[in-house]
Amino acid sequence: xxxxxxxxxxxxxxxxxxxxxxxxxxxxxxxxxxxxxxxxxxxxxxxxxxxxxxxxxxxxxxxxxxxxxxxxxxxxxxxxxxxxxxxxxxxxxxxxxxxxxxxxxxxxxxxx
Amino acid sequence: xxxxxxxxxxxxxxxxxxxxxxxxxxxxxxxxxxxxxxxxxxxxxxxxxxxxxxxxxxxxxxxxxxxxxxxxxxxxxxxxxxxxxxxxxxxxxxxxxxxxxxxxxxxxxxxxx
Numbered sequence: 001x002x003x004x005x006x007x008x009x010x011x012x013x014x015x016x017x018x019x020x021x022x023x024x025x026x027x028x029x030x031x032x033x034x035x036x037x038x039x040x041x042x043x044x045x046x047x048x049x050x051x052x053x054x055x056x057x058x059x060x061x062x063x064x065x066x067x068x069x070x071x072x073x074x075x076x077x078x079x080x081x082x083x084x085x086x087x088x089x090x091x092x093x094x095x096x097x098x099x100x101x102x103x104x105x106x107x108x109x110x111x112x
Numbered sequence: 113x114x115x116x117x118x119x120x121x122x123x124x125x126x127x128x129x130x131x132x133x134x135x136x137x138x139x140x141x142x143x144x145x146x147x148x149x150x151x152x153x154x155x156x157x158x159x160x161x162x163x164x165x166x167x168x169x170x171x172x173x174x175x176x177x178x179x180x181x182x183x184x185x186x187x188x189x190x191x192x193x194x195x196x197x198x199x200x201x202x203x204x205x206x207x208x209x210x211x212x213x214x215x216x217x218x219x220x221x222x223x224x225x
Contacts, residue, residue, distance in 0.1 A: 092155075099146065100146075100158045102157075102158075
């Protein structure tokens with residue numbers, strides 16, 4: 001079974017703090033994704049990575065950066081958290097030439 | 113107009129009912145169609161995957177794709193309270209490794225005992 005884990009289930013941060021969200025997958029998948037999910041807006045892709053050290057912007061990359069130093073780990077960084085980044089953050093991974101994305105349990109981030 | 117439209121509901125049905133969930137889309141290039149189920153406070157999990165047109169059945173679940181109408185459906189037979197979740201449709205145009213999934217907003221379903 002594919003397992004995607006995220007470092008925290010719940011996180012509370014202050015405006016202006018630097019926030020790190022970590023995601024680890026154990027299936028040697030090449031592709032990893034970060035989404036945020038908000039009521040009425042659905043799932044929106046922030047960044048994805050198709051290989052170590054490779055990244056591409058998704059639909060809403062502003063205010064975020066990512067890091068993929070190892071194949072199994074994909075980090076999302078909020079350089080200076082703002083209240084409009086309060087959201088549910090979901091990480092996913094997918095194998096090469098596969099359709100299925102496997103999701104982690106999500107991190108619910110509250111920025112005060 | 114969004115590329116993928118999905119009625120967010122909520123949809124409330126009695127246990128045992130047949131449930132029909134739908135998405136419409138505008139991009140005729142979409143060929144890969146998926147339904148994900150998301151329980152409250154969990155990540156989505158793949159429920160059904162269909163390539164191109166036609167039907168696919170898995171237990172109580174049937175996925176249908178009508179490319180001519182740009183319409184996909186998920187049917188749940190003999191619905192159970194454990195089916196209460198949000199159902200998201202997702203689709204993509206090609207099989208290239210950099211492809212992105214385009215997501216519907218999700219339909220919230222409650223199956224009442």
